[in-house]
Amino acid sequence: MRIKLAAIPLAVTLPLSLAACSGSSADDASSDDAIQVGFLAPAPRNDGGFTQYALAGVEKAVEAGGMELTSIVDNAAESQEQIEGLQTLAANNDIVVADGAVLNKAVAVVAPKYPDTHFILVASDLEEYAENVSSVTVAVGLDALVAGAVASMRSESKKIGMIAGPEVPSSTAWYYGMKQGAAIENPQTEVFQAYTNDYNDVGKAKQAAEAMIANGADQLLSDLDSGSEGIYQAAGAAEGIEVYNVFALHCDENPNIVGSGVVSWSDVLESTVTEAAADELPAGAISFGLKSGALSFQFCEGKASEEEIALVEDITGRISDGSITPEEGVLLPRPSYDFEQR
């Protein structure tokens, strides 16, 4: 018993002694002149998708010089936690990147309290205009339109599907875009949609994909991050199922992958953070479209026929010249205040 009691103060003093020997993270050298950048996301920083690419863009901007990425808060899934995280970041940084559609209200609460901090809200808009907030969105529905046309052309059953995480506009835009694109290629093509409510849940994604395959879909688009693995597994267990990714090409992850509606979040964040650091990023909403180069549909090597490549070029060209007008739901809802289309 005495030994056990003696172990308690030992246990307490041990970490304190070790602490004296360890370095301090807060003491890490940081340039006083550098512009301080903080990053907050509701998802994990290594989600293999949206958050990871956005963070990579911020890091690229920081590496270019004159900036320092001081803090990363990830997994902030709940509103209260998001507000606390944003407040701490805003108090210690010049630029705060709020990387997620669900962060709009939290930014609306925090931004007015820190007028000297520039907030970059990614993939969402505010309900009201805020002087120190720039919201950055990407017109993913335009990419989805091309993907839908390609999937429709490749489909034998003329049934294609889209599986996403939460049912938010940035995800539903993929569905509506695919639906319009498929209809352009073949009006008979059916488009299914399913939402797992979690971008990283492999099990739910697999179940959703299996259900779609059972209903005849043979082309599946995954608007998921690490949850895409579930779709790969379902596709691998069936015959003739092809998969499309979003954001980036993942051709080496699975042989069933045909291509991707590439959205270069990395480039978008790199340019916006750089502009914000130079005090050149306007407040209000900015949407990146096909013209900006942030969006493109790309095939995996050797997967596309000449006819399919021609289809992609045709649809992309017609969207760019305005002869294809996005239908309702394809573009994200536009705010009533200043809006810049790039």
Add this chain to the structure above:
Amino acid sequence: MTPPSAAALRALGLRLLTQLAVALVTLLMAALILLAIGVSPTVAADAFWAGTFGSPTNAGTTLTQAVPLFLVALGWIVTDKAGRLQVGFPGQVVIGGCAAAAVGLQCENVPAPLAVMLCAAAGMLGGALWAGIVAWLWASRGVLEIVSSLLLNLVAIQVLAWLVRGPLQGSLDQQPQSADFPESTRWPAFPSVPGLTLSYDVLLMPVLAVGLIVVLSRTSFGFSLRASGGNVTAARWQGIDPVRTGVRAIALSGAFAGLAGAALLFAGSAPWLSEGFEAGIGFNGIAVALLARNSPVGAMFTAVVFASLNVGGTSLQSLLDVPSTLTSVLQGAVIVLVLVAAAVAVRRRSTTPPEPAPAPAEPSGRVTAAAGQGA
């Protein structure tokens, strides 16, 4: 008033020692984890303190976040006293919050005091009705309350997902969130605390703790709860209906959880309904009660401990890039340690020889054995 016996004092001392040991082991684990990821525990302690109690604003946030945890803990204590084991607090928090939000969104032109009361009442009613399903299934169909309450949590989450995309969706950009609640429905905060982070609902903690103690120890309802939880047969012999008492206890615990849901929405700094607003309060509230050994007064303090873990965890991540999962690990460690401590206490009790019975005062006197029920 009878002075506490030596045995009671020893039990109290043991309880405090157990809680202290749990806190120390948790701190040790935190320190080791921090060292493993290259962060000095002393620097982390500074950041943790700064984020939780380092300023009146942060202290207000921490204390306000403790209230929902405490309310759920009270719900657990009530059902535990009645001998029932329901774990549907996450669902009851969610449904209570949804009910309060549904009412709050309609209170645009209602005077503030009335709007606040209406929202609180709606939250309690929502939580109680959701828990009432558990009670009804148990009382009339014999469904184990632990099973039905656990499964109803999943249903509640889906109900919330539907509401924020359907009837209660209010955001212009179609996010799964409601509109902001009207100003009149927001629970008032102490004006002296910068940022208005300290809601007046912290006053509920001492009031409800004392109230529950009085109800449990001084009222017939409290006696029926304790009797039903202690010995069903004995309770029946005393004319108590354990089923009816159990139903009331489950509904009351649901009301506490529902009020916690309303507090999360209307006393916090995020005045809107969104998916995930429950934020683990339902299960963490159970841990709060367990760490407090089911004492309402103790739950006030353990709720503050858990709230500081939540708030401090965000601060650690923001300032030192400490992974947010550290908080979850520590909360899980606390629960495991409390259970281990309880198991050790039970084993110790079973192996400790009973004290010799006092000699009878009179040759003809009877020796009575008092079966004590731990608080």
